[in-house]
Amino acid sequence: MSEPICAPATPLFPSAVAVVRVSGQNLADVLAPFVKLPRARVATLRYLAWDGYREQALVLFFPAPASYTGEDIVEFQLHGNPLLVRRFLDHLGKLGVRLAEPGEFTRRALLNGKQTLLETEALRDLIGASTDQQLRQAQGRQGALPAWISETKARISPWMARAEAAVDYGEEEGIILGFDDLKQEMIRLHEVFHVEQHRAGAARWLRDGIKLALVGRPNAGKSTLFNALAGEDRAIVTEIPGTTRDVLEIRTEWAGLPLSLFDTAGLRDTVEPIERLGVARVHAVLEQADLILHLVPATDREADAGILERLAPFEGKVLQVRTMGDLPAQVSEGPVVSAIKGDLVSLQEALIERFLGDLSPEACLGAMATARQRELLEELIAQQELFFRLESGCPPEVVASTLQGMWGLLAALTGEDRAESALDQVFGGFCLGK
Ligand SMILES: Nc1nc2c(ncn2[C@@H]2O[C@H](COP(=O)(O)OP(=O)(O)OP(=O)(O)O)[C@@H](O)[C@H]2O)c(=O)[nH]1
Ligand SMILES: [Mg+2]
Structure with a gap:
């Protein structure tokens, strides 16, 4: 995990500038034989020499943890020659810095708590977007956790604590769950989940085409x-x-x-x-x-x-x-x-009705658009339905486990559960150097 990695952050085509990024721990030591790192976040010109090559590079150093990956990051801005970049990467290899796997920088960012899995997916979509709408949708999914997820967590966590206390101490301490109030809360959340599911159904088309x-x-x-x-x-x-x-x-x-x-x-x-x-x-x-x-x-x-x-x-x-x-x-x-007159209004209306329903593209911003997210949202709704089958006098263990199930699905959605299978699914679509 902490092995230093490197990758070109720009495509390997002749261009004005090529950026190579290195991420790892103690990069000042790792790179010491090659370059003295500049002050944090100050772009500094360095003259580099290796194997008979000479290059002037602008070097930027982002010390851990205030970096994209949460580790030390060093960014080299080189002349944009693909051969030069390859030779440069070869040399980094000799210093023990290996080539990153596709998406490995972002995977580290995720594992170091620098971003959630939702942001990671939004980032992948941002890089892959080919229409204005896809760009806007991907941008709409970046940043803080969607309000409905934070809200759901905030609403159910006190109930989880209460249900668990009722399991542990209920008999002796006379802790009562308050099932009917919990049910009201669940009804409110049920509405929220359905709105999200509706948005997800439309956003899917904007994302996937x-x-x-x-x-x-x-x-x-x-x-x-x-x-x-x-x-x-x-x-x-x-x-x-x-x-x-x-x-x-x-x-x-x-x-x-x-x-x-x-x-x-x-x-x-x-x-x-x-x-x-x-x-x-x-x-x-x-x-x-x-x-x-x-x-x-x-x-x-x-x-x-x-x-x-x-x-x-x-x-x-x-x-x-x-x-x-x-x-x-x-x-x-x-x-x-x-088509000859350019009169396509009725087709436009029919397509929008069919794929977006009553939602505008703007109303889909921030929706759970990937297949992974949509599946988890479905599971969350199914899990919640289990709660609605419970009756007021049921044992607090059952309520606690139903709430834990919902919590687990929210954690899977944001990636807090760190499930490797989900990570592999998400990172399969990433490019090198991100
Ligand atoms: N008046 C009118 N003529 C049209 C319209 N759309 C197509 N045409 C004419 O209909 C003829 C056939 O149009 P195409 O678009 O080639 O039809 P197509 O279905 O692709 O035909 P194939 O490729 O042969 O199967 C052409 O002469 C077009 O100019 C229209 O909206 N109004
Ligand atoms: Mg034709």
Whole structure:
């Protein structure tokens, strides 16, 4: 754990500056043969020499415990040459400073109590964010513990103490649990958990993105809508049916939603070999889509029966959308759009309703968005339900253990329980040097 580690904190590309970080205990001693550490937190120029290389580096020293990891940290700002950085890391290796595993700096920060697991996950999301919304959501999950977690802990801890006292001394000292008051408290918390679960359900889509498949008969306007949503001219559009052959994918942010859009070949029975291959590929897209937009031109009386049959197994995640709303319409139930006119309001409303429900992206800030967090929130609610099955006269042991179960799940959520399996799950997605 306390072995000194190092890693490039910036990508290995030619650039103005490359940053290498070292973390460990007593770095002044470890690095003594190489560099004299400057005063704490004062950027200082040092001339470094090793194995025939010479480099001027800006050196920063953050002594423990006031550092990112809670250990000593030394940061070297070198010229941004990848080869130079490698040679520099090799030399640190000779001084006994090994290369860090991905996420190892952050793992140390966590184990030294510098951050909670929730902040660690938010940090991972911040680094990986590719849309404005994802960036805001990740930022919204940094900093102090979410209020509802601190509040829950504050509310249940006196009850835990009381239940345990009732177990230990109840008989002799006449300590009574006060079950009915506890129940009122639990009802209040139940509300809070449900609000959080609701927010988590929406925040999940903002974090993970939404896979949207555009399917329909040839010439239904799939590629035109694809381009309109993507905000760029990616797919070829012609009036010839069967224009799109392959599956096209693009990631974009539309109406505040992070979308992965899939344009597909128009579905029809065809003998044309390339088009047949294209149609065959649509199935895989249907399987992985979060929502399938079945596009039917507003000018069609009804949707193609063969396509409806093909989409039947995916019921529940199919939304029929009428395209070409600028043309004289036969019917107009469900969302109607005109990609050519840029009129996509009804689709926007339908998507927001489906994925965010009554919540705005802002209302999802700070919500439990990762799969790990959502699962624990579910478990917390299930654990609380155990309490609601208890009756007023039940033994205090049972109440104490139910409350402890809830407490344990909160600790798992914030990472205070230090469960290695959760840490591995979280750090699996980290990059080197963080
Ligand atoms: N008036 C009108 N025409 C549209 C609209 N959307 C698409 N079209 C026209 O419909 C034709 C087919 O459009 P595409 O977007 O290529 O249709 P597609 O579903 O991708 O067709 P395939 O790739 O062949 O399956 C083109 O001539 C488009 O200009 C629309 O909203 N209004
Ligand atoms: Mg097309």
